[in-house]
Amino acid sequence: MAALHDRPPAVIAVATAVVGALIALVLGLVTFGVQATVHPDGVPLAVAVGADAPPQLRGVADKLAAGGAAEVSWRVSTPEEARDLLSRQEVYGVLELAPGGATVVLSGAVNPSGTQVAQQVLGGVAQGAGMQARVVTLDPASAAGRTAPLAASALLWIAGLVAAAAFTLLARRPSRLGRLVGVATSTVLGVAVVAGFFTLWDPALPLGGGVLGYLALVGAAFALVQGALLRLFGIRAMAVLGPLYLIAPSVAGQVPELLAPAYRALLWSWTPFRFSTEGLRALLHGGSPDAAQVWVFVALAAVGLVVVLLPRQERQPDLADGVVDVGVDQADRLPGAQRQHTA
Incomplete structure (x- = not known):
């Protein structure tokens, strides 16, 4: 069967247009569709x-x-x-x-x-x-205090995603140690970026051990899940990990009573961004996250860590098609069975 790039240009043009329309359809459903169907319900x-x-x-x-x-x-x-x-x-x-x-x-x-x-x-x-x-x-919140919880979740996701994708593309022989170093580094730097923005936006925002520890847990869980999916599926995993970022503002930024029932069940119910956003909002106002807002990320980090630490399968060298070892003599490069001696 001929590959797509061997097809006539008109066929390629139609196929790429269909792909673009499908991507627009999916992204429209999970982003603008959420906002367009917002309506109070209970x-x-x-x-x-x-x-x-x-x-x-x-x-x-x-x-x-x-x-x-x-x-x-x-x-x-x-x-x-x-x-x-x-x-x-x-x-x-x-x-x-x-x-x-x-x-x-x-x-x-x-x-x-x-x-x-x-x-x-x-x-x-x-x-x-x-x-x-x-x-x-x-417990009044400034404009920065209202924006910070969702912004922190999205920024931690982006920091880990870019780092993991670049590692997948650039590392020729990625090792488990290398992946773990990447996860740790991206988590630390991601938390530092978020903490820096908090200080810049509103110096009154708390940055105690509870807030920084929760940010580190969320950042590590994100980085481990991203690293695990990229290890299993390669750069193709970006087709899932990338659009997930777009869901954060549209879904996690709403209370469930404002979402259409379909979006509430299919997106809001499981997206990790809403757990991290609400958990961080509680910490910024002197409270503490619910148990689910902690254990979701502990579970994500554990699953991601297991996949990242799986031993790598060594690839077996492939023999060239149609080539048979005929015992070439190393001295004169002629098949030993057919070598003839002249008087």
Whole structure:
């Protein structure tokens, strides 16, 4: 069967156009498609009413909870309980109702996309009830603090990916030690780059042992997985590893309640970027990552390390097709069986 480059130019042109269209289709689905289908669905919010609040305020809270709107999931509680729910990110915002007015309570530790939706909905509800609402933000985050968690995840992925791909292309006889040195070096340098950006963007961002250790865990897990896939499939693995970077901003930057169900199940549910982003956001606001946000990267690093350390299979030299050893005599380069002696 003739290779593609031996085909007529018109055939090659059509084939390459089809490949380009398929790549655009896939990337459009996993990047712009996520953003184009964003719609609130069950966004968790709380409405808080004090125990001594007038009956009409309690009626407003009960009416909201019984409204049944698919876009929002309401929880009615006291102000203290509601703020505790917000600190644990079980809700994205709180509307506190009091005789003196309404208060919209937000948190800088919540994913900015969830906070934005919460502020819009809660402010609209207060306005609809004829109340002036003031906004209070717990654990406020600067613009850098809101950007840093997702940016760090993407930068660590890029640092490891470029290093692993270049090593695959340039190393003629890659060894296990060489791969491990590359993983360690790219992790250290990647964390240094991220820490430098944090300091440049906002010197108030914490860079203690917890933050740096978590960045190192994420960077090492990324580098090991990338190195493992590149070892198994060669540079062809870039067809998977490259597009994964494009998923990070579109999927990990959203709360799941804003994603279409298909994207929530097929992309958000497993992408490592959302674990690293939310884990780092918790650390930057004085909290700690959930168990899943740690063990996912421990598991990725362990699997990647096993593949990187697998012994290399030695390739056997191939005999040339159709060549048979006929016992050539080393003295006169003639077949020994046919050598003739002259008198």
